[in-house]
Amino acid sequence: MITVTMLGSGSKGNAILVDGSEGSVLVDAGFGVRTLAKRFEAAGRRTDDVHGLLLTHEHVDHACGAAAACERFNWPVYATAPTLAALRVQPSGAPTQTVALASSGPTRVGGFAVDHAPVPHDAADCRALVLTDVRSGSRVGIVLDAGDVPPALPEFLDRLDLLVLEANHDEGMLEAGPYPWPLKERIRGGTGHLSNTSAASLAGRCAHKGLRGVILAHLSETNNRPALAIETVREQLRRHSWRREALVAATQRAPLAPTHSRAERRVPAPAQLDLWC
Ligand SMILES: [Zn+2]
Numbered sequence: 001m002i003t004v005t006m007l008g009s010g011s012k013g014n015a016i017l018v019d020g021s022e023g024s025v026l027v028d029a030g031f032g033v034r035t036l037a038k039r040f041e042a043a044g045r046r047t048d049d050v051h052g053l054l055l056t057h058e059h060v061d062h063a064c065g066a067a068a069a070c071e072r073f074n075w076p077v078y079a080t081a082p083t084l085a086a087l088r089v090q091p092s093g094a095p096t097q098t099v100a101l102a103s104s105g106p107t108r109v110g111g112f113a114v115d116h117a118p119v120p121h122d123a124a125d126c127r128a129l130v131l132t133d134v135r136s137g138s139r140v141g142i143v144l145d146a147g148d149v150p151p152a153l154p155e156f157l158d159r160l161d162l163l164v165l166e167a168n169h170d171e172g173m174l175e176a177g178p179y180p181w182p183l184k185e186r187i188r189g190g191t192g193h194l195s196n197t198s199a200a201s202l203a204g205r206c207a208h209k210g211l212r213g214v215i216l217a218h219l220s221e222t223n224n225r226p227a228l229a230i231e232t233v234r235e236q237l238r239r240h241s242w243r244r245e246a247l248v249a250a251t252q253r254a255p256l257a258p259t260h261s262r263a264e265r266r267v268p269a270p271a272q273l274d275l276w277c
């Protein structure tokens, strides 16, 4: 079984705790180390249970806490070689323990086999990830910060049990919103972020009877609303005959209740945990 706990997600920080049969990994550390520790506490979790930190890319909202967390919690940091190189010139500094992900084929991280695929984004080497729990075979796909959906991506996300998917903005809200024109163009220009509509299309292509839950992530607090993102994606999932209730949206400010892959467990309603930090 795999369990996903969104410790927080959005343009001000991302951290996703993934539990498998043999321990946990954290995907992205876009919070300072004190906030990260508070998010673990709020979720009722211990940093000691984490085998390592896996990074999608080097942007501050995904990696600003990587070096400090590596030092304080003794987590090795896993990322592709170009992302590790980009981290070395970040103001937050380079982690001292790093492992480059294999350029082809899976890399073992704790009890997970980790595969990755490129997504278009204005970073050194942004990656979509699939973590397979080696013992149970359960799979979670994580797609954050993708300006577009490459043709090979749906096949890479084949047969997932859980999907964490960026639904950054509603196209109409972005167009009518307060952002300056160059920033709007960066967001929707193909190397920025996925709209609700693009996320819905990709979610539909990932729908199959074994998909237990979909967690929308990296929602803009200015150009999106959770209910709007959920409705847009739900409509597309229904067209692909996926009618489960386990479709939720993560938020920036607090952890989300865990989502489980196991069939017999009822996935919690999208309630949020109490402690805000
Ligand atoms: Zn981001």
Ligand SMILES: [Zn+2]
Binding pocket: 057, 059, 121, 123, 145
């Ligand atoms: Zn980014």
